[in-house]
Amino acid sequence: MVSAIRSIAILLVIFTVCAHGKPGYGPGEQDWGYVDVRPGAHMFYWLYYTTANVSTYTQRPLVIWLQGGPGASSTGYGNFEELGPVDLYGDHRNWTWVKDMNVLFIDNPVGTGYSYVDNSAYLTATNKEIAMDLVELMKGFYARHPEFETVPLHIFSESYGGKMAPEFALELHYAKKRDEIKSNLVSVALGDPWTSPIHSVLSWAPFLLELGIVDHDGYDAIMKAANFTAELVEQERWIQATEQWGNTQMEVMKASKGVDFYNVLKLTKGDRFKKLMIQTSEERMYRTMVKHDFDEDHDQIAEDLMRGPVAETLGIPSHVKWNSQSAKVFNIHNTDFMKPVIHIVNELLDKTPLKVGVFSGGLDLICATPGTVNWIDKLNWTRRNEYLDAPRNAISVNRVLEGYEKSGGNLTMFWINRSGHMAPADNPAAMSHVLRKLTNYG
Template sequence: MLYYWLIISTVLCCLVNGQFGPFKQDFDYVTVRRGAHMFYWLFYTTADVPNYTERPLIVWLQGGPGGSSTGIGNFEILGPLDLSLQERNYTWVNNFNVLFVDNPVGTGYSYVDDWSYYTTTNDQIAVDFVNLMRGFYESHPEFEGVPLYIYGQSYGGKMAVDMGLRMHEAEQAQTIRSNLRGIAMGNAWIHPVDLTLTWGPLLLAAGLVDDAGYENIQKAAREAERLFNEGLYVESTLQWAATQREVFAATHNVDFYNILTKMPAWGPETRSDYEIAREIMIRDLSFTSMTRQEEYNLNYLMNNPVKEALRIPAHVRWGSQSGRVFDMLRGDFMKPVTEGSQLMWMDRLQWPGADNYRNASRNPIWENNQLEGYSKSYGNLRFFWINVAGHSVPRDNPAGANAFLRDMTRFG
């Protein structure tokens, strides 16, 4: 009981002047269209500069769809405080202004007035994002000329592609005063069928499945591909979830986001394949993972002390609409965005620098005399391989993340 009260005391000390924690910040809702309300949480950089506008603005997009940037991206991956409410020494706020956005609407603290206002396509998500940024710049005009970068992880990477295109269109039309310099996609869900087909070969090469397990996984993945090719997009999404179940069966529940992680034993699972897969995608963690004793439960943290500090409306419950967000996008979930991006699958895509990129050298990434990965580039296009990292590179290998941040922004 003493430990419980110590925790509460720690949380309460962070509730200062309508903010959570000691870091300079701002937060607000933007009504991106009638009935749809999107939430953002801005952290100003702590870099030693005369003015925070001397550093770029980075938007962080969580995956899912339905994963909360203000919760997962912030407290679990790269924000200034971790889940123990201790300062994170590798937070991106050290070098950048970071804008966590709960999108699509219905994610995290964002909410819709009724189900008719959810998004169903990637382009609708992108249009909402442009409207969110218009509202942000109206409240923060000092950021209009500041270099803007959009970083998307997992499904956030898929969203980032169309967001970048829509932002560029708005800048060209002069309907938004922003300074978009680039987008980055980390382990992005930009060609879902191709990615699903890689699970079996990766696990076989890593020794995590035998030939029989490999064949079961690939059979399920090829069925997802067949359904997609026939235009049965919702059915393909359901089969993707069934493929994930085959992975768990063959590996005895390998951590889906980091195959190097040791997994605890768990009992019989009563949820459907789809419900399990949806939960994993939204939370960006294996559903069998456990919170360490010194850490807060994220759901409690976001729905109690953080909600109170940020003055979130009483009727909004963090994450309560996230499952519906995912469900509404089932028909779009398996659709690729590689035609719009020309940033991934470079060896297959046709673009002016394709030959030069293919012929470019693959260079090592050295950070503090440690080999953290490799990079390959041509012009403004970069591809990074980061060592010793699972799905969330900024969390698993902060030094490797510094390399691509510095390459893209010249800071870090």
Template sequence: MVSGNINKIGDMLVREGAHMFWWLHYTIAETPNVTDRPLILWLQGGPGSSSTGYGNFEILGPYDLNMEKRDFTWIKTHNVLFVDNPVGTGFSYVEHIKYLTKDNKQIAEDLVELLRGFYEALPEFKSVPLHIFGESYGGKMAIEFAHELYHEIENGNIESNLVTVAMGDAWISPIDSTLSWAPYLFQLGFVDEDGYERINNYALRTKRALDEGKYFQATDLWAQTEEVLLGYNMGVDFYNVLYDTRFSSSEDNAKQLFHHSPHSIAYDVMVKRKRINIGDESDDEYTDPLTRMMRDEVHPALGLSDDVKFGSQSSAVFDTLGGDFMKPVVSIVEHLLNNTSVKVVVYSGQLDLICSTPGTVKWVNEMNWVGSKDYANAPRDGIGINNVLEGYVRKYGNFSMYWINKAGHMAPFDNPRCMGYILRQVTNFG
């Protein structure tokens, strides 16, 4: 069932004890050579969420979780390379926990090694335009990966046609996202004045810890902010505030939250991507339909070793990056804009909470780069598709930002029409 769609897969040793898994879907576009179409490298978030799992089967790959063909799959027009990153995520793994990545720079270095090995296996892709797309924490990883890759290309250490880095609903300035939660929920009516104050107070405590360089504490306080938020809004979906969630009274919600630590809630939201109330599912990860499918169906169809167990190290990945989790990477976005020719793209679904549009707009508007003033004065144009307003765009030079209507965190899934427009604008195909 899955095997007819394998195309190419690889398990690569990126450094001692660290194995990274990739899955390439060739485009199905009618073209003489697949290399006539661009290559998109997709990075999922978390950290610890699988690109070959979530990105592939839940967002933009050729098949959905029911193994039904997806009409808006990106492989209709592009080659798509899904990478399970960081090591320990999805089908990627480490031989010992000591080999897990500790920070974003090491993640970027591993990805450069992955791409180096990918080009050795498929050298025909070296000259193909490369567009790196990262969602959520994947956006944070993508920007540093693009930065590291650009300099490796400049130094002649790798041959690659890097064109774009795109950050979708991305964890670029985590504190700006966190500080936006209380006003965003209050303005939409999900919390009252008391809820606003409680959530905002925890967000401010998170900021103080971050400002003082207490990075692990900042991550813990961020997780506590999530817990308070869930307690007050009775289970609004972090990924799309208009998704249906099971109703739970404030009293029931408090009981459910009592049995879950802030850390476990954070892991459920960021890595396991639960879309329903905490406590609604068994704690057994095997009850997750995606995990079950990846282990029972995809694993044997791909012919992977029995030593590899999908997602078994994801929790360790999330924990190990706790000291890096809340650190911003805005300076790296600025560096690419000020010193390279790489196109930098930001897109944001208006209904996302975890990386809300207000938080994204704040760090974008406060960036210090050569085109800052011109970008601020550039027109914000509407995106009309079949006479329907699907979003907005503002651009200047190598930078562009897209607002996507009717979409949350997983914008390509929620509004494929607008995302298709963005793909065409960014890659000239679609």
């Protein structure tokens, strides 16, 4: 009897050790690994178990973070520059989401961050392919962590992630209905989203004019380029539309003398404008959507961290170099880059019980708030009037006005004050409200 009890105790200890994570890079328990989403396509995830004072981490929800690009790394940018437990310099972040919930960073599409493909033929080229790979990733994740199958799941995203997340959520929902996967998916949140690219592009000129960043001549030049982009989108000439988006970006740079696309009030270094002007259109587009920062020193710090101490700590295979395939990822999606996914958001709102959130920083240019509001007005679902008729309320945190929100049906829009494109880092107080609204924690 004693021997049997001792054996059970040993098994419980083993189970507890296996069920929990392990020391990783930074504080708290973590887990990470690869899921082969297709032959030749290897997707990387990095899980941070919550550090909340709970008896078991499954008492708190699981939040997925998807970066943009396509080709920007969640494990790098989202983790170390926005919401993970430590920043690029190893300093602890007091607003990390990990203190309230479990956070799963996924490097996607394959070829992004630590994810990699055996050769370029295995890269995705469409949003649907990205979504299906993410569903396969979650099948592999749940197989290793079945304790999370019943834990509320929330998908958060940023920028181009605002195109990937809706279709991922929709395909995960349908896979669940087909009994292909067990998951407790509750909500999807689109942060400063590239959900309808042309609405973002058309908002650049009026937004910059209102702020006094360009004059009427600059407005006219940007608007002319943006309207041509819109014509190409209307004609479904997608590759040309992507190229013209790059030309419109150039007009913004010239008229504004190098305004920061991620925060219009951010300090612009004197030599940045000159560097941008000598780059090719393809280089500028890649730097804007994937690199996230035009400060080369800053970029180097991130690359040194991810290819050095982090890769060593996580035991990343030696042949994998963080973000080494990201330029190919970005370029191969040029046929899909300017396509909207408004119809996918409509389907989420009409055909699923999921909560859909959209949050937008008021100082963001690349996915400017006016453009986001305009594509939301184009949504057409059965409870549309509930949203249109709903009041717009203030977001107040510790007696400070942090933004506004509007809810109707299963859609909520959040306007984030004092924030650019990276809302979790720019205004963590406002984002804590968004988290509480969508996950009940934060």
